Amino acid sequence: MNKPLLAAVEQPQIRPYALSLSCASRAALKQQKPCCLWLTGLSGAGKSTLANLLELRLNQLGRHTFILDGDNVRHGLCSDLGMSAEARKENIRRMAEVARLMVDAGLLVIVSAISPFRADRETARALFEPGEFLEVYISTAFATCAERDPKGLYQAALAGQIKDFTGLDSPYEAPLQADCEIDTARVGVEQATARLLQLLLEK
Template sequence: MNVTMSGWVMSKATPYALALSARARASIKHQRPRCIWLTGLSGSGKSTLANALEVELNARGLHTYVLDGDNLRGGLCRDLGMSAEDRRENVRRIAEVARLMVDAGLVVIVSAISPFRADREAARQMFAPGEFSTVYVSTSFDACARRDPKGLYQAALEGRIRNFTGLDSPYEPPLDADWEVDTEATALPLAIHELLGFILSN
């Protein structure tokens, strides 16, 4: 069915076959495009790891981009709340953007709580085999609550925030993460060194 909007005739959901392949886009960057998906509780260290990892990859000449959940909540996902349905849609949108960036030839680092296994698996299924790696930042709830860099844990424990992950909204740890780090037990330089080694060797 064709729909007319502002003078344009649009057909529903008919993908246009682009002439340039994903391989061609990646070849001029001399890298293997992929998505590194960091999941874990708020305050676990995901954003810190993602930021430091991008700096290290950039220093090695790789073309990268970080999709940070907090940043996206201020733009692309600003209409979403914290219900299970909205969290699912949040992950779907992030995954769609990450997939397009991988198709453009980039190494994409996602930092998002993404609490539900089914949603993370749905994200993985958007990518070709070998293009998606799950990194579980397994820092405990207690350690994250002690850090509480944004005051969210205190607000949640006082009942001022509802549907807080790990408290009154569940977090489902990955059962098959490709890499895992506890940022309370592992210092940032070592964590980045080990994660970088994992990425560059896989």
């Protein structure tokens, strides 16, 4: 059973503190333009693989980066959340808020998360300044992801052992206007990583 989510409570006594050091100053120190690259797609589509290789490439170029991987975040920050639609919404909200803070710190942040609902991704985008959020749709088909099944999740879901599985009995809403789309069944890992690197460097 999913644990209940805490309802948002207005606390008028809490007000944001105006910091003296600007986001631009932090970015200038790192000599880069910070942004959030958000990889969305089905489980097994290749998001984490691409995020990991892209970060290695960026590190080789001397860029300051961090990956927020959906599974890793669920082991800590979001370990109290289940897989209901409400819990998934909260999971993405938390990841987006952390990504925004990291962008404020001047980092290139790569988010790798299924993030199945379009509205939640748009809410995430709204946290950032124009040009700071790039949505990448890893559009690998369900059948291909199920064939890969790196974690055995598709086998379990198809056997009825996992409920609310994205793409099966829980919907995935594809982006309508992604900044980049990659089908890893058609594009190799190295080529896909090069495309993402080019996207970042152009922006």
